[in-house]
Amino acid sequence: MRKHFKQLASESLVYGLSKVFTRLVSFFFVPLYTHLFTPSEYGTLSITTNTFFFASIFVVFGLDTAAGVFFWDRNEEQEQKKTFSSWFWMQLLFSILAAFAFIIFSKGVSYRLLNTEDVSYYFILGAINLVFAGIPDILINWLRLQRRAKATFYFSAVTSVISIGCNILFVAVLKRGLEGVFLSQVITSAAGTVITLFMMKNWLSLAHVDLNKLKAMLRFSFPLIPAAIASWLLSASGPYFLEHYKGLGDAGIFQVGSTIASGMGIAIAAFQMAWGPFALSLQKNEKAKEIYAEMFRVYISAASLLAMALFLFAPEILDLFTSESYHSASYITGILGYNIVLTGTVYVASIGLNIVKTNIPYVKTVITGALLNIALYYLLIPAFSSEGAAIAILAGQTVRCIFLFSAAQKRYPIPYNFRYAIIVPAVSFFAGITTLYFLPRNFIPGLVIKIVITLCFGGIMLFLNKRILKK
Numbered sequence: 001m002r003k004h005f006k007q008l009a010s011e012s013l014v015y016g017l018s019k020v021f022t023r024l025v026s027f028f029f030v031p032l033y034t035h036l037f038t039p040s041e042y043g044t045l046s047i048t049t050n051t052f053f054f055a056s057i058f059v060v061f062g063l064d065t066a067a068g069v070f071f072w073d074r075n076e077e078q079e080q081k082k083t084f085s086s087w088f089w090m091q092l093l094f095s096i097l098a099a100f101a102f103i104i105f106s107k108g109v110s111y112r113l114l115n116t117e118d119v120s121y122y123f124i125l126g127a128i129n130l131v132f133a134g135i136p137d138i139l140i141n142w143l144r145l146q147r148r149a150k151a152t153f154y155f156s157a158v159t160s161v162i163s164i165g166c167n168i169l170f171v172a173v174l175k176r177g178l179e180g181v182f183l184s185q186v187i188t189s190a191a192g193t194v195i196t197l198f199m200m201k202n203w204l205s206l207a208h209v210d211l212n213k214l215k216a217m218l219r220f221s222f223p224l225i226p227a228a229i230a231s232w233l234l235s236a237s238g239p240y241f242l243e244h245y246k247g248l249g250d251a252g253i254f255q256v257g258s259t260i261a262s263g264m265g266i267a268i269a270a271f272q273m274a275w276g277p278f279a280l281s282l283q284k285n286e287k288a289k290e291i292y293a294e295m296f297r298v299y300i301s302a303a304s305l306l307a308m309a310l311f312l313f314a315p316e317i318l319d320l321f322t323s324e325s326y327h328s329a330s331y332i333t334g335i336l337g338y339n340i341v342l343t344g345t346v347y348v349a350s351i352g353l354n355i356v357k358t359n360i361p362y363v364k365t366v367i368t369g370a371l372l373n374i375a376l377y378y379l380l381i382p383a384f385s386s387e388g389a390a391i392a393i394l395a396g397q398t399v400r401c402i403f404l405f406s407a408a409q410k411r412y413p414i415p416y417n418f419r420y421a422i423i424v425p426a427v428s429f430f431a432g433i434t435t436l437y438f439l440p441r442n443f444i445p446g447l448v449i450k451i452v453i454t455l456c457f458g459g460i461m462l463f464l465n466k467r468i469l470k471k
Contacts, residue, residue: 026259028164032172033181034256034322042252043243044122045178047113050236052126052133055102057228059095060134062221063087064141069357070217071145078208084200085208086217088138095131102127113240114248125182129189136192139199155195163188220359227363230370234396235343238389241377246385253325254386257332260317264310264337268303268344279351289414294468296348300421301461303341304428308457310337311432312450315441328386334432335390341425342397349404352412361407369400420464428457 033042063086070083102109103124110120136159143152166187170180197204238258239251282288310317311334318327353362373396380388405418431453439446462469 026262029167030256030259031321032167034326036171039249039252039325041178042255043239043248044114044119045181046239046251046255047243048122048126050239051113052130053236054232055098055130056134057225057232059098059130060091061094062224062228063091063217064137065224066217066221067141068145069220070213081203081208082210082213084138084142084203085205086210086214088204089206089209090214091134095134099127099131122178122182125186129182129186132189132193135196136189139196142200142203159188159192162191223359223363227366230366233370234373234393238393241381242386242389245381250386253329254332254389256322256326257329257386258336260333261310261336261340264306265340268340283355292351293415293417296416297420298465298468299344299348300424301465303344304425305458305461307337307341308428308432309454310334312435312454314436330436331387332390334436335394338425338429339394339397342401345401346404349401349408352408352414356411358411362404365400365403365407368403369396372396372399431457
């Protein structure tokens with residue numbers, strides 16, 4: 001067991017380092033953007049960016065997931081080239097068509113979403129970025145499936161440095177405002193595309209496109225589109241409802257809280273990237289189910305500790321990284337930290353479905369979670385604003401995980417300790433929210449109390465998992 005744990009931990013660490021650069025970019029931008037942009041401008045940035053995130057669902061069309069599954073079907077390199085070439089050329093075609101549509105209707109989209117045509121240029125830049133933005137992800141998936149974690153790290157580091165440099169130039173130095181943000185995105189994505197085409201030049205030839213394989217991949221990925229839309233509703237639709245009910249300022253504050261919470265996602269995203277290839281490579285191991293269960297227990301322990309720490313120290317983080325206009329995002333940050341934990345849990349729950357090669361239960365559960373999320377938006381945002389949106393997201397994600405585990409266990413039973421998986425996050429959440437509520441802000445003894453609580457909880461987690469860690 002220790003060998004498998006070290007293997008997963010090692011790969012997670014390297015993937016984590018690659019994610020560190022990506023997340024550090026996000027954190028670097030938080031103080032930059034919050035000191036230069038008003039909450040309303042940040043809200044504009046959030047809604048525009050999330051709109052293209054939604055458009056990317058139809059550009060990628062689930063082929064990233066399909067490629068991961070079909071890559072392992074045949075070990076011959078020629079067959080694997082067909083998988084990636086088919087994905088690349090189909091995605092390129094979809095992205096060009098979508099970009100033209102956004103450029104043509106940019107003024108109308110701007111008016112419908114932001115009540116003004118004055119920022120339609122942002123949507124034109126976003127459309128150009130849409131063509132390039134998904135291509136570097138093809139390289140990352142290619143490297144990850146080959147378990148080339150170090151190469152993934154170097155690539156992420158290079159693109160992160162480019163992104164930081166462009167933002168410093170266009171936003172901080174040249175004072176181009178939000179336009180500078182979108183220009184930076186275009187340049188960074190274009191640079192990542194050039195690197196991808198160079199590194200995969202022998203893999204992305206049009207001659208490798210296999211229409212039969214592409215049809216099979218599309219048949220697999222098509223049911224994932226409703227799930228991807230539902231996932232977007234769970235993770236990215238909040239700012240739209242906040243803008244409708246409360247205004248762009250509340251949408252901006254919510255987005256800052258979400259961005260800070262995503263910082264905890266460095267570790268979670270590292271686990272996600274390593275988990276899929278690691279778990280699938282063990283599926284024929286006679287102890288695979290035991291390993292999956294033990295890894296999940298360790299994940300829940302570590303993720304709950306990180307989420308509680310984020311909740312406890314959210315006020316200090318916001319004081320340090322943002323201007324005063326955004327300091328009210330403490331509870332948003334803490335609540336959404338647990339949403340990040342549940343996002344990683346989805347990957348664990350899905351492994352059984354991936355092994356038996358069915359995605360219908362995944363689709364049903366994410367749609368269920370999204371519908372609950374939207375319903376709660378209508379109920380909670382008018383009364384509780386951004387905090388209500390965060391609670392709605394957490395509730396929808398929780399229901400999604402419950403139903404997903406239930407469906408997966410029927411098809412591929414794994415001996416998870418569900419009692420432990422419920423109690424540990426619940427206790428850490430209660431400790432985080434109550435401590436934050438009762439301790440005054442900028443209270444030095446309170447900071448000491450938070451550190452003590454974090455260390456004690458960490459010690460308890462080590463004690464409860466010492467048997468696994470010693471195996």
